Amino acid sequence: MSRILQRSHIAFVHDVFMAAISFPLALYLRVGDGVRFYQADNILFSAALFTLIAAASFWYFGLYRGIWRYASLNDLTRIAKAVSVAVAVLFLVLFLTTRLDWMPRSAPIIQWFLLMALLGGSRLTYRIAKDKSTARALVRQGTTRLPVLLIGAGDEAEAFIRETERSADTPFKVVGIVSLTEGRVGRNMHGVDVLATADKLEDVIKKLEMSRHGVPRRLVLTGDALRHEDNVKWVEIADRYGMTLARLPKLGDLREGLADPLQIRPVAIEDLLGRPQARLDRDRVREMIGGKRVLVTGAGGSIGSELVRQIASYGPASLTLVDAGEYNLYAIDMEMAEKFPDLPRESILGDVRDRVRIGQVFDHVAPEIVFHAAAYKHVPLVEHNPNEGILTNTLGTRNVAEACRAAGVATMVLISTDKAVNPANVMGASKRLAECYCQALETLPLDQRGPTRFVTVRFGNVLGSTGSVVPLFRRQLEAGGPLTVTHEGITRYFMTIAEAVELVLQSAELGRHGVTDGGKIFVLDMGRPVKIIDLARQMILLSGLRPGKDVEIKVTGLRPGEKLYEELFHDSEPPVPTETDGVMLASPRVVDYAEIKQVFDALEDSATNRNTHQTLELISKLVPEFQPPEIGVKSIFADTPAETANQVTGDTA
Structure with missing residues (x-):
């Protein structure tokens, strides 16, 4: 520390000396040998006065916080400010005291350029000399x-x-x-x-x-x-x-x-998405979240925990974390305690299936913004356990949405998936049903809906999230392979976890201004889809191994409910751009609230009683694109054939 102080003091003395000689030098450059006809007292007084002013200005503008070895444009800017103030103050004082009768008017301009050259040039010379000495040292050392x-x-x-x-x-x-x-x-x-x-x-x-x-x-x-x-x-x-x-x-x-x-x-594999990642308008999001009471369901999951991290950075009044998993909730709570110890927060164990528990939480916390990230998302598991998927993804969303209405929440954000478009599996259909419910609430008259805005955000696969393909491939690589791909032609859209959460936050900010009127849904422009087999090859190569030689890639066949490719939009719901680059709006079919409430009540009964056949039939009533092989159910749009309904109303995203 003393060494740094000594160096800054030396630099300060150097600069003050340069300031002292700059005035007489500028005068000499202006009048040449004619300087001998000027009164020495005037020159000495002016030089001494400028030295004192310059010393104060140099210190005030922090010219000695930087390191000469790394002198940059920022340092030059500080020098320019300090010199400008010092020259301006000097000549203001001289004008008030002597009216500058004895001095050429161009002298201040000459002095400004001269002192800039003296201060900036010395720093540049020092930096060049140090860089050359470093290069010579490397040569001597044979580096x-x-x-x-x-x-x-x-x-x-x-x-x-x-x-x-x-x-x-x-x-x-x-x-x-x-x-x-x-x-x-x-x-x-x-x-x-x-x-x-x-x-x-x-x-x-x-x-x-x-x-x-x-x-x-x-x-x-x-x-x-x-x-x-x-x-x-x-x-x-x-x-x-x-x-x-x-x-x-x-x-x-x-x-x-x-x-x-x-x-x-x-x-990393996320570096190879082949497109610029969507970026957040942080000022607008800070305006939305700052000073607000925020609640996140599924707070311990991949998306939920990233939501918690980013929301915490914007200074909410309080942050409530809700999750059914004890360990995941504990982990994110401890992380918040370390990173944001002063943020008022509460971690609550609770399942979105439990209407009473969710109601208690909302009554206790009175949130103003709710992010609903709790969901089952693993396609084969939900396919084999359809009632559980409906109870959590669909009816859990209804519980949260109705709690938002009752509590007068300003904005509820539902996190959905591209698998909700033309769903071929129960997981996608359960999320489409969740979308339908929030759309129906959003289109209710204001006196029925209340103050709550219901915003739905739809995006594709998230790199690195639990249960996704990238962590699976990493585990398989660590075990020596093979990497398993279900089909050579299977493709998926991908984004990073941070990018997905930024989309959610940006969409929430847009949605609170009524952009989703009519039940519109936010969708991210995710670029081109990625072939999973290419993803596997890239991960092997990035590990320093060779596909097919060091590590095999094995094609295992499509799993139950798995599609070859996912869609972000239905053919009949063309995307509409928003004011935010990379964020678009879709306009999928909207179901009447009275109709959807009736079917949801029936779904609750069938799923609770684990009546799988009836559950699948009811799903198909609201989501006619989802047709399990063992049943064929007439759409609830009885006056419109299913094929026409798809073309006219668009689907189901």
């Missing part, structure tokens, strides 16, 4: 750095190359850059050439192989490259040439000080 090839010639690449040249500790040396566009090919970035475009990656690697550098040891992707549609090919190319695939920190993390520019990380 060998790993050759790396960058894909992407943007700001992240520039920051990484700059730090590798500056730092004595980095083990990397950038030997070339592959650009994503033609515009930067042939140009140079801190002495590193942009060799070609990404479609010529293999040619670049072969060319480097014949050079003194040899084949690069690592292929490093920047943020733009991670979102490129060819990133899957690069995984295979890296494997072919024995290169390790890695990625740079995101530019946003660098700007916010969350990452080291020299840190390169293994590429």
Whole structure:
């Protein structure tokens, strides 16, 4: 600490000295030898006065909090502010005392540029000297750095190359850059050439192989490259040439000080989604959540726990966590205690199936915003246990929704799934029924619905969530394989957990302004679907293994209720964009509240009594697209044939 203080004091003395000589030098530059005709007392008084003013200004603007070795544009900006204030104050004082009768009017301008050069130039000279000494030290030590090839010639690449040249500790040396566009090919970035475009990656690697550098040891992707549609090919190319695939920190993390520019990380499967992830309008979400009482059901699950984390960061008045699983609830509660110890919160064991318990919780907490994430989501398990799926996913949603109405909750957000579109399984149908109930409530007249807005958010598979394919593949890889895929052609939409939750929060903010009038549903634009077999191959390659040689991929056949591909929209519900990029609106069929209430009462009776046949029949009445093989049930839309109903009303998402 004393050493830092000594250095800052030395820098301060240096700057004050430069300020002291800047006034007479500026005057000399203006009038030349004519300076001898000016009164020495005026010059000395003005120089001394400016020295005192400049010293105060320099310290006030924090010129000594930075490190000269890492002088940057921010430091230059601070210097400019400090010099401008000091020069302005000096000449204001001189004008008030002497009317500047003896001084040329251009002297302040000359002094400003002169002092900027004296202060900024010395810092730049010091930085250059230190960087050169570091480079010489590396040469003397015979330091060998790993050759790396960058894909992407943007700001992240520039920051990484700059730090590798500056730092004595980095083990990397950038030997070339592959650009994503033609515009930067042939140009140079801190002495590193942009060799070609990404479609010529293999040619670049072969060319480097014949050079003194040899084949690069690592292929490093920047943020733009991670979102490129060819990133899957690069995984295979890296494997072919024995290169390790890695990625740079995101530019946003660098700007916010969350990452080291020299840190390169293994590429995770979520990095290869091939599209930019949706981003949150944080100010609007903070306005929605800040100071509000918020309740999350299913708070211990993958989506629920991420919801809790993000909501807590926006400063709610209180946060209530509800979950039926003791351990999951305990885990997220402990995490909140560590990260947000001052946030008023309550963790409550409770099952959304239990209407009385949910009512007690709402009476006790009086939430203003409710996020309903409690659900069974594993398709084969719900297919084999349809009554349990209906009791939790469908009737549990009804219990929460009616509790919201009774408590006067401002906004309820139902988290749904793409499997609710043309559902081929009980899980998808149970979520579609949940959507139908919230839609029916949303379309009620205000005097019947009350103040509550019912917002439904639909999205696809979440990478890394419990029960999803990625954790399964990871476990299978750890066991040595094989990785099991149910069908070679099966595809799914994917997003990250954080992205899914950001969508939920953004949709809640939009929904409270009436965007979902008429029972509309929010859907994320998830880009193109991903083939599961390709996902398996990528995970094997990213583990440093070879598909088909080191680890087998086994096709096991479709499971009960499993579809080859999922849909985000029904054919008859065309997407409508919203003011938020990546968030769209669907307009699926809306069922009358009186009709759906009657069927739900019957569903409660059949599911509670575990009358599976009757449960499936009732599901099909509200969701005619869902037709179990053993039954054929006439739609409740008796005046409209099923085929026509699908075409006209759209389905069921």
